[in-house]
Structures are given as C-alpha cells and as structure tokens.
Amino acid sequence: MEPSILAQQAVNGLILGATYGLIAIGYTMVYGIIGMINFAHGEIYMVSAYLTAIFLAVLHFFGITSIPVVLIVVLVATLCITALHGWFVERIAYRPLRDSNRLAPLITAIGLSLILQNYVRLSQGARSQGVPTLLTGSFVIPAGSGVIQITHVQALIIVVAIASMAVLTFIMHRTSLGRACRATEQDRVMASLLGINTDYIISVVFVIGAAMAAIAGVLVSLNYGSFDFHIGFITGIKAFTAAVLGGIGSLPGAMLGGLILGLSESFFSGFVNTDYKDVFAFALLVLVLIFRPSGLLGQPLVTKV
Amino acid sequence: MAEPILELCGISSHYGPIRALHDVSLTIRHGEIVALIGANGAGKSTLLMTLFGNPRASEGQVWFAGEAITHLPTHHIAPLGMALVPEGRRIFPGMTVLENMDLGRISAGPRVGRDPLEGLYELFPILKERSHQKAGTLSGGEQQMLAIARALMSQPRLLLLDEPSLGLAPLMIRKIFSLIQTIVQSGTTVFLVEQNASQALQIANRGYVLVNGRIRLEGSGQALLHDPEVRQAYLGRQV
Numbered sequence: 001m002e003p004s005i006l007a008q009q010a011v012n013g014l015i016l017g018a019t020y021g022l023i024a025i026g027y028t029m030v031y032g033i034i035g036m037i038n039f040a041h042g043e044i045y046m047v048s049a050y051l052t053a054i055f056l057a058v059l060h061f062f063g064i065t066s067i068p069v070v071l072i073v074v075l076v077a078t079l080c081i082t083a084l085h086g087w088f089v090e091r092i093a094y095r096p097l098r099d100s101n102r103l104a105p106l107i108t109a110i111g112l113s114l115i116l117q118n119y120v121r122l123s124q125g126a127r128s129q130g131v132p133t134l135l136t137g138s139f140v141i142p143a144g145s146g147v148i149q150i151t152h153v154q155a156l157i158i159v160v161a162i163a164s165m166a167v168l169t170f171i172m173h174r175t176s177l178g179r180a181c182r183a184t185e186q187d188r189v190m191a192s193l194l195g196i197n198t199d200y201i202i203s204v205v206f207v208i209g210a211a212m213a214a215i216a217g218v219l220v221s222l223n224y225g226s227f228d229f230h231i232g233f234i235t236g237i238k239a240f241t242a243a244v245l246g247g248i249g250s251l252p253g254a255m256l257g258g259l260i261l262g263l264s265e266s267f268f269s270g271f272v273n274t275d276y277k278d279v280f281a282f283a284l285l286v287l288v289l290i291f292r293p294s295g296l297l298g299q300p301l302v303t304k305v
Numbered sequence: 306m307a308e309p310i311l312e313l314c315g316i317s318s319h320y321g322p323i324r325a326l327h328d329v330s331l332t333i334r335h336g337e338i339v340a341l342i343g344a345n346g347a348g349k350s351t352l353l354m355t356l357f358g359n360p361r362a363s364e365g366q367v368w369f370a371g372e373a374i375t376h377l378p379t380h381h382i383a384p385l386g387m388a389l390v391p392e393g394r395r396i397f398p399g400m401t402v403l404e405n406m407d408l409g410r411i412s413a414g415p416r417v418g419r420d421p422l423e424g425l426y427e428l429f430p431i432l433k434e435r436s437h438q439k440a441g442t443l444s445g446g447e448q449q450m451l452a453i454a455r456a457l458m459s460q461p462r463l464l465l466l467d468e469p470s471l472g473l474a475p476l477m478i479r480k481i482f483s484l485i486q487t488i489v490q491s492g493t494t495v496f497l498v499e500q501n502a503s504q505a506l507q508i509a510n511r512g513y514v515l516v517n518g519r520i521r522l523e524g525s526g527q528a529l530l531h532d533p534e535v536r537q538a539y540l541g542r543q544v
Contacts, residue, residue, distance in 0.1 A: 176411070183397050183408050190395040193357055195383035195412030195459070 004146030009270040010263065015154050015223075017262020018161035022216035023239035024246070024254035025168065026086075026209025032185045032249040033205045036102065039109040040089045042236020043116035044210045048082040048217025049227045050124055053131045060132075067134055071156075079214045085116070086210025090203050098199075113232070120229045128228040131221050157219045164215050165255055168208070172251065181205060185249075238278075241285050247298020256296060260284075307335040309368075310463050310494050311356075311387075316365035318348075318355045325351040326518045328365070333463065338485065338495045340505040340526065342539055343515035349498045350392045352515070353465050357382045357389065370462065383412035388461035392468055394452040398441025402432055405440050405451055409458030425454045428487065446477035453484065463494045470501045482508055502539035506530045514539075 023045055030038040055074045064070060093108035138151040172178035184191040184201040192198045220235075221227060238261065246257025261281055269277040288296065311333040318326040325348045333339045343349050355362050356369075358379045367375045369385055383389075388409070397405050406422060413421075426433035429450045435443060440451055449469055456464055466485070470478040482504055489495050499505035506512050509526035514535060522532060529535050 176407070179400070179404055179408060180411065182400060182404075186397045186399055187395055189359065189379075190391065190397070191408075192359070192379040193383060193389050193391065193395075194408055194455075195380050196408075197378075197380045 002144065002146055004143040004148055005270070007143050007148045008146075009266045011148060011150055011154070012270075013263035013266030014259065015157050015262070016266055017242075017259035018157055019216045019220050019258070020235075020239050020242040020261050021255040021258025022161055022164065022212045022219075023235065024243040024258050025165075025212045025251065027240050027243040028246070028248050028250060028254040029181075029205050029209050031243070033181070033188075033202055034094065036094070036105055037109075037240065038089065038094075038206070038209065039106060040093065040113040040116060041209065041213060042232035042239070043113040043120075044082060044085050044089065044232070045213040045217050045235055045239075046227070046229060046232030047085055047116060047120060048078050048210075048214035049221045049231065050120055050129065050229075051078040051081050051214070052218045052221040053129055056131055056134075070134065075160075075215065075218050078218050079211050082214035082217065083207045083211045086206040086208075086213075087203055089210075090206035094202070094206075095199065117229050117232065124229070126229065128226050130226040133225060134222055151223075153219075153223045157223060160215060160219060164212060168212065169251065171208075177204065238281070241281065244295055245285055245288055247295025249299065250295070250297045253295055253297035260296075307337070309333065310335050310370055311496065312368040313352075313356075314366045314368070316352075316355060316362045316367065318351055318360055318362050320351065320360060324518065325360075326355065326362075329515075329518070329520055330365075331513050331520060331523070333494060333496055335462075335494055336489070336492070337510045338489050338497060338508055338526075340502075340509035340512040340529075341496065341498045341515055342500070342502040342505060342512060342529075342535075344538075345500065347515045348518040349515055350467055351518075353389060353391070353467050353496075353498060356387070356465070383459060383461075386459075386462035387465065388412070388456035388459050388463070389465045390449075390452045390456045390467060390469060392471075394448050396440045396443075396448050396451050396455070398439065400440055401437050402440050402443070402451055403436040405455050406432070406436075406458050409455035411459075413459040421458055421460055425457055428484070429454050446473050446480075449473060449477075449481060450484075453481075453488075457488070457493075461493060463496060464488060465496045465498070467498045468500060469497075470499065470504065478504065500539075502535065503530065506535075 026041045027037060052074055055077045056070065059070050059073060089112055093112045094105050097105045097108060135152040135156065138149050139155060141148045172181060180191065180196045180201055181204065184196060184198045188198050242257035242261045243254045245260060246253030264284055265277045265281050268280040309332045313329055313331050316326055316329045317324065329352060341349055341352065354360065356367055358377060362375055366373055369387060372385070374382060374385065397408065431447055432451060432454055435447070440448065443451060453469065469481050473481065485495055485497065486508055497505050497509060506526045506529050512524065512526050512529045513520050514522040514529065522529065522535065
C-alpha cells in the first residue's frame with residue numbers, strides 16, 4: 001500500500017475526528033452533569049452552520065474582506081449566538097422538568113430539536129445552503145513517492161480544535177467555575193450545600209457544549225461549503241457515538257472517541273468501501289460496548305444508595 | 306445567656322408522602338456544642354437537610370442569626386455562615402484534597418479576611434501531606450477530616466456535623482471529638498448529630514433526643530447522660 005495514501009487518509013480522519021470530538025463534548029458534559037442525553041444538541045450544531053453563513057453574508061455586505069478579521073468575527077459571533085441557543089434549550093426543555101420522570105426531558109428535547117429544525121427550515125428555506133470559499137490553497141508535504149495534501153481550512157480545523165479543547169480543559173481544571181462544574185457533576189446535592197448555584201452551573205454546561213458545537217459548525221461549514229437543515233441529525237448521532245465510544249461523561253473520552261471514529265471512517269472509506277463507512281463506525285461502537293460497556297475512558301457507573 | 310444562632314420553631318418535613326419530622330423546635334446559642342441524638346431513622350439527617358431546604362419544611366420556621374431562612378434556595382444557606390458535614394461525608398472523590406478544600410471556600414465570599422487554608426492544614430496535617438491526592442483514595446477517617454476541613458474553609462458561624470464518628474475506628478473517633486472541641490474554642494458554634502450518644506453528650510453543653518421525628522427529651526449534656534431513658538435506649542445500659 002502506498003504510504004502517502006495511508007498518511008492522507010489519516011490526516012482526513014483526524015480532521016473529521018476533531019469535529020466529531022468538538023460536538024461530542026456537548027453530549028458528554030451534559031450527560032455528566034444531569035445524567036441525560038441532550039437530544040437537541042445535533043440541531044444546535046446545525047444552527048451554528050446557518051449562523052456562519054449569515055454572519056459571512058453580513059460581513060460581506062459591510063465590505064469587510066480581510067480574511068483573519070472575517071474568520072474571528074464569524075467564529076466569535078456564531079459561538080455567542082449558538083451558546084444562547086444552548087442556554088435556551090436547557091431553560092425550555094430541561095429545567096422545568098428537573099425533578100420529573102427521566103423520560104419527560106428526553107421527549108421535550110426531541111420536541112425542541114424538531115422546533116429548531118423547522119424554524120431554520122421556515123426562516124432559511126429548505127434547500128441546501130452554501131458558504132463561499134474563504135481559504136484556498138494547501139500545504140503539500142512530500143511522502144514517499146506521493147504527497148500529502150492539507151488544505152488551509154483543514155489546518156485551521158486542527159489548530160482551532162486543539163486550541164478550543166486546551167482552553168476547555170484549562171477552564172475545567174484550573175478555574176473555580178470549572179471546579180464548580182466538576183463538583184456539581186460528582187454530587188449535585190453536596191455542591192448546592194456548599195453554596196454552588198447548581199441550576200446556573202447546569203446552564204453553563206449547556207452553554208459550553210453549544211459553544212464547542214458552534215466551533216465545529218463554523219469549521220465544517222468552511223470546509224465543506226454546503227449544508228441543509230437536516231445535517232444536525234446524522235452528525236449528532238455520529239458525535240453521540242464518539243461520546244459513548246470514549247466513555248460518556250469523560251471529557252478526554254469525547255475527544256478520543258471522536259478521533260477514533262473519524263480515523264476509522266476515513267480508513268474504511270479510503271480502503272474498503274465508502275458506502276458502508278457508517279456501518280463500520282457503528283459496528284466498532286457495538287464491539288467496544290461489548291468489551292468495555294462504560295466506553296474507553298469512562299468510569300463504570302456506580303449507583304449511589 | 307448568649308444569643309440564639311439557630312432556632313427551629315415547629316418544623317415539620319416530608320420525604321414524599323412520609324412525614325419525617327413532627328413539630329420540631331430547638332434552639333442553638335452562640336458558642337455552644339449542642340448534640341442531637343436518636344436512633345437510625347429517627348429523622349436526624351432529615352432535620353439537618355431541612356435547614357438547607359432539601360427537603361423543604363412543610364410547616365414551621367427556621368431562623369438563622371435572626372433571619373428567616375425557611376424558604377431560601379439551598380445554595381443561599383451556606384453563604385449565610387452555616388456549613389454542613391453531611392451524612393456519608395460526601396467528599397468529591399474524583400477531585401484532589403486541595404480542590405475539595407477550595408470548593409468549601411465558595412460560600413465564604415468576601416467575608417473571609419485571612420486565608421483559612423494554612424490554619425486548617427495545621428489542624429489536619431495529613432490533609433496537607435495528601436493535598437494533591439485524589440480524595441477518593443483517602444481512608445475513611447481522613448475523608449471525614451477532609452469533610453470537616455472543607456466545611457471550615459467557609460469560616461462558618463455554625464458547623465453542623467452529621468454522624469462524624471460513623472464507621473471510624475475508636476482512636477479516630479476520639480481524634481474527631483477532640484477536634485470538635487478545638488473548633489468550638491476557636492469561636493464556631495457546633496450542632497452535633499450522633500448515634501454515638503455517650504461521646505456526643507460528654508462534649509455537648511446541651512442535647513436533644515429525637516424519636517420518630519419528634520423531640521422527646523432535652524437538657525444539658527450531663528443531665529441527658531444520666532437520664533434513665535437515654536441510658537437504656539442509647540447507651541445500652543440497664544437502669
């Protein structure tokens with residue numbers, strides 16, 4: 001086998017995996033703190049793709065063309081508005097049902113994801129949308145008899161994904177907000193006894209998860225250029241798979257799960273068959289769960305008495 | 306007589322349909338050690354949790370330092386100057402000893418002048434030694450010390466202890482009880498909830514006996530130690 005093709009597939013897989021990992025963080029953090037899956041999270045990602053297109057158009061309208069300025073403004077603006085959507089999901093679908101049956105918020109979250117989908121469809125149209133190509137050009141690295149090609153957008157994805165995961169890890173481990181998040185995750189009642197406003201912390205976690213999904217949304221839109229109001233579903237399922245694969249509730253697990261899923265999809269579609277790459281990804285999930293039910297880095301669930 | 310710091314007036318509390326506390330009234334004054342003794346299931350832990358609004362009292366009023374706190378949200382209670390060492394310690398096992406201590410500081414807010422950490426490390430040298438170790442790897446006694454130290458990080462006016470001796474070796478129990486006396490000497494009022502009645506009543510100024518969610522007896526620590534009913538029911542001695 002040609003080593004350059006192998007390396008190229010690895011690069012593609014890492015890039016795909018980095019975006020899965022970013023979205024998976026939202027699933028894993030929300031699960032960690034309230035023990036429930038945020039079924040509207042995929043739609044949050046979809047909303048961020050549309051916001052990217054809207055902000056690009058707005059900047060273009062005002063004649064702002066400097067690429068670094070455009071990238072930063074679009075990233076920050078999309079991140080803020082998407083985070084607001086995350087906050088809204090928690091307030092509408094989860095907080096009013098905090099003490100009810102566990103199935104109730106699951107249903108409201110699915111309802112909210114349908115609302116988000118249709119609100120985007122009604123306001124933006126059902127046809128697939130596109131964003132203009134901002135970054136052209138690529139790095140070409142010679143490898144063996146061939147070359148590895150990394151486009152500038154792909155390089156941007158890797159840099160931004162690593163940077164945002166580093167910032168998130170710093171926040172969770174080195175700030176008092178992060179400590180309060182982890183305390184609430186481990187024992188919500190005790191955290192409130194210590195004076196932590198756990199409702200606020202849960203909101204913060206939804207907001208952080210949405211912000212990470214927004215980063216993925218901006219990056220993927222810039223990379224692929226087109227999307228429609230359905231993309232939240234399949235990408236959401238993939239990212240959820242990544243979170244479970246890595247061990248749901250574990251932050252490094254979400255990143256690792258994303259990378260493994262991205263790499264295996266990329267290798268499978270590169271060397272075996274593109275049509276069955278999803279089958280392979282989900283088969284991998286089944287295998288991991290058979291041998292490690294709590295995922296690769298997950299803690300076995302201890303039921304508290 | 307010192308001013309009351311905590312007053313419960315006719316508190317009733319429910320866990321679902323079960324009524325756990327019936328018309329409980331008690332008073333704790335500044336600088337006292339007050340013990341609450343009672344058998345398993347008498348409602349001792351429920352009483353402490355009711356002070357924090359979890360569960361919320363269905364009847365009655367709770368006053369802390371002259372302020373009605375009955376209807377405050379749980380996270381508003383600790384910043385008033387009340388700290389709980391709960392049943393089962395409830396330290397955060399996945400976080401380091403130091404991180405656990407820092408979490409205790411959250412409710413302190415700007416009230417705190419001097420950083421209490423160094424003083425607490427003097428009081429609990431083992432915690433300083435283990436400060437970067439995961440709290441879940443500590444022994445039971447060490448975890449209990451951590452839970453007490455975490456509560457003291459907020460420099461509370463009233464420290465509530467729920468069965469601090471439970472599951473500990475006799476030597477460790479003696480250590481914990483002598484620590485409680487040190488804490489009171491430094492100006493913190495202590496409300497001690499215990500099944501270990503003899504030890505608790507020995508260090509307490511006053512005590513209450515809780516039976517099936519009602520206050521059955523009250524009196525000075527010594528008086529309760531010599532009360533025939535207490536001796537028979539809680540000290541395992543024949544009258």
